[in-house]
Amino acid sequence: MGVELSDGELYRKHADDLTRFATGLVGPADAADVVSEAVLGWLASPRWALVRDKRAYLYRAVYYEATSFHRTSNRRRSREERTASRDRVDVPDVRPEVLAAVSRLSVQQRAVIVLTYWDDLDPPAIAALLGISDGAVRRHLARARSRLKEILDADT
Amino acid sequence: MPTPDVLDTRIRSLVAELIESAPQAPVLPELDWTDTEHLPAVTRSPRPRRRARFVVAGFAGAVAAVLLVVGLIPVVAQTQHHQAAPTAPALADGQWLYSEQQASLNIQVDSVGNTPTPAAQALVQATIKTWASPFNQVCVSITARPATFASATNRNAWHTLRLFTTPSPNPWTACVSSGGGPTAPPEELLMNASRMPTERSALAQVLSKGTTGIPVLDAPNSELTGYERASLLLIGPTIGNRPAFFAALSHALPLIPGVRALGRMTSHTGTSGIGFATNSPLGRSILIVNPKTGTLLEAQNLYPAFILDLNDGLADQYIPETIAAKGDGTRITVQWIDPLGSPTIVGSHALPGDLTIPPVVTYSASIVALVKPTVTGNQVPDLKLSNASCRGREYSASARSQDQGQATPITTYNGTLANFPATLTYYCHGSPAHAAVLAKALKATGLFSSVVVTYANIPPTTSP
Numbered sequence: 232m233g234v235e236l237s238d239g240e241l242y243r244k245h246a247d248d249l250t251r252f253a254t255g256l257v258g259p260a261d262a263a264d265v266v267s268e269a270v271l272g273w274l275a276s277p278r279w280a281l282v283r284d285k286r287a288y289l290y291r292a293v294y295y296e297a298t299s300f301h302r303t304s305n306r307r308r309s310r311e312e313r314t315a316s317r318d319r320v321d322v323p324d325v326r327p328e329v330l331a332a333v334s335r336l337s338v339q340q341r342a343v344i345v346l347t348y349w350d351d352l353d354p355p356a357i358a359a360l361l362g363i364s365d366g367a368v369r370r371h372l373a374r375a376r377s378r379l380k381e382i383l384d385a386d387t
Numbered sequence: 388m389p390t391p392d393v394l395d396t397r398i399r400s401l402v403a404e405l406i407e408s409a410p411q412a413p414v415l416p417e418l419d420w421t422d423t424e425h426l427p428a429v430t431r432s433p434r435p436r437r438r439a440r441f442v443v444a445g446f447a448g449a450v451a452a453v454l455l456v457v458g459l460i461p462v463v464a465q466t467q468h469h470q471a472a473p474t475a476p477a478l479a480d481g482q483w484l485y486s487e488q489q490a491s492l493n494i495q496v497d498s499v500g501n502t503p504t505p506a507a508q509a510l511v512q513a514t515i516k517t518w519a520s521p522f523n524q525v526c527v528s529i530t531a532r533p534a535t536f537a538s539a540t541n542r543n544a545w546h547t548l549r550l551f552t553t554p555s556p557n558p559w560t561a562c563v564s565s566g567g568g569p570t571a572p573p574e575e576l577l578m579n580a581s582r583m584p585t586e587r588s589a590l591a592q593v594l595s596k597g598t599t600g601i602p603v604l605d606a607p608n609s610e611l612t613g614y615e616r617a618s619l620l621l622i623g624p625t626i627g628n629r630p631a632f633f634a635a636l637s638h639a640l641p642l643i644p645g646v647r648a649l650g651r652m653t654s655h656t657g658t659s660g661i662g663f664a665t666n667s668p669l670g671r672s673i674l675i676v677n678p679k680t681g682t683l684l685e686a687q688n689l690y691p692a693f694i695l696d697l698n699d700g701l702a703d704q705y706i707p708e709t710i711a712a713k714g715d716g717t718r719i720t721v722q723w724i725d726p727l728g729s730p731t732i733v734g735s736h737a738l739p740g741d742l743t744i745p746p747v748v749t750y751s752a753s754i755v756a757l758v759k760p761t762v763t764g765n766q767v768p769d770l771k772l773s774n775a776s777c778r779g780r781e782y783s784a785s786a787r788s789q790d791q792g793q794a795t796p797i798t799t800y801n802g803t804l805a806n807f808p809a810t811l812t813y814y815c816h817g818s819p820a821h822a823a824v825l826a827k828a829l830k831a832t833g834l835f836s837s838v839v840v841t842y843a844n845i846p847p848t849t850s851p
């Protein structure tokens with residue numbers, strides 16, 4: 232039986248992975264905000280203490296946070312205010328066409344693409360991590376590949 | 388058209404480029420605290436910096452302000468030797484809350500008379516001891532070390548002005564009795580946190596809005612920010628604080644507008660804690676708190692507002708009377724201040740024998756007189772601000788001049804009041820009848836749009 236990590240230790244253990252995952256979902260500029268919101272918000276949930284697979288729970292938190300990230304203008308305004316008040320963070324350059332290609336995918340499709348092509352997870356593992364069905368993962372993956380194929384074809 | 392393998396390769400490359408642009412993971416110091424089960428999401432927004440100033444009229448007020456501010460420096464809390472959150476219960480008669488701090492301060496004598504002397508700067512280290520009674524009697528002892536200088540220019544300028552390098556008197560001591568109760572001046576040094584909320588969102592709100600229930604923190608004219616209120620509570624002296632309060636206070640800090648969490652930081656003594664910062668005219672003010680207990684480990688770069696009236700205390704040790712008589716523009720800023728040990732409760736016998744402890748003051752009433760907009764500054768000085776029973780203070784409005792020192796008293800204006808609405812506030816002790824007589828006299832001047840008298844145990848009455 233392993234030693235249970237504190238919340239801070241658990242977060243630090245997965246922080247980089249979560250931030251990379253969030254970058255795939257919302258881009259580098261908003262990734263840190265999404266991770267912050269997700270982790271702090273979801274750890275406030277009474278369910279947190281009952282969670283067994285905390286890594287998966289954190290991934291889902293980031294996933295759902297990213298899903299709702301663009302939904303309300305209030306959220307956006309709040310985010311911009313926080314960004315304005317924060318120390319400037321230098322974000323590495325990423326080609327606009329990359330961001331443009333990803334922006335044409337849904338958040339669900341981005342999540343599946345990132346976990347497939349970056350983390351090398353197969354559909355069952357992705358399904359377990361995100362808490363969705365295996366079939367849903369395969370559908371998102373197929374649609375994402377099809378969409379990206381169109382985009383990449385258009386570029387060439 | 389890409390084949391499936393080629394497509395996978397290109398998608399992999401695209402995803403890799405995107406993921407490799409990931410920023411550094413955010414630091415979330417909140418997670419290092421012990422009770423994260425009910426943390427609400429962090430929200431904060433930028434807020435313009437305001438300045439805290441106290442305008443004090445009269446010698447008694449000035450002395451009180453000196454001690455108020457000295458009292459802001461001296462503190463409570465704990466060092467690396469104390470891991471448990473200090474709990475300071477309410478004090479009983481005959482008990483004093485004793486706390487001790489070490490501080491590094493910068494003294495800058497900007498001018499002497501009308502002559503600018505910007506190079507006259509010195510660094511001093513001081514040990515500050517504070518004793519506070521439950522009746523708001525507070526005594527302070529400051530033991531300072533010889534001044535040191537960042538440059539030869541600073542040293543030469545200091546010596547040219549014949550400022551002291553070795554502090555005198557040393558220690559500098561003073562006591563004040565500021566009274567208490569609903570009609571006392573909002574200058575109690577001893578803050579009672581027993582009724583403060585311990586839910587961090589609620590606590591952040593009362594700190595931000597100035598509705599803490601602690602008069603010195605809520606005084607409308609002080610213009611303290613939420614960060615500054617939190618700083619003062621951390622610094623103390625604070626009674627009625629429970630471990631849950633300190634934990635909540637440090638949790639509330641990142642929810643206060645303009646405050647940001649800095650993650651793990653180390654104090655100058657090497658103690659590790661969680662840092663919080665806000666912008667100030669000094670650059671950045673920082674609080675480092677113990678992540679386990681929420682108590683203060685170190686405060687850095689306190690804005691001069693915290694220490695404005697230290698000029699009358701600590702600086703006296705370095706500025707001879709001949710210079711002070713010419714008028715010196717002295718600013719003292721705190722580079723860092725560390726609590727030494729936890730505050731302890733001691734008996735009266737533990738106070739140094741050379742301290743003259745003032746009697747307890749009981750205020751019976753306060754009077755707030757709102758100056759009419761047509762009144763000029765020249766008319767106001769004609770009013771005697773203080774008498775045997777009532778101590779007067781001038782307050783100008785919040786949109787006061789943005790100088791570095793105290794807010795400009797309305798009595799210095801020669802034309803229409805620049806900071807209207809201005810108020811005169813009197814704090815009266817002794818018989819309530821004295822307050823009634825003064826209120827009547829104020830009303831008779833015709834200078835005020837309202838005169839409100841509040842008696843200690845009687846609902847306020849207003850005379851139009």
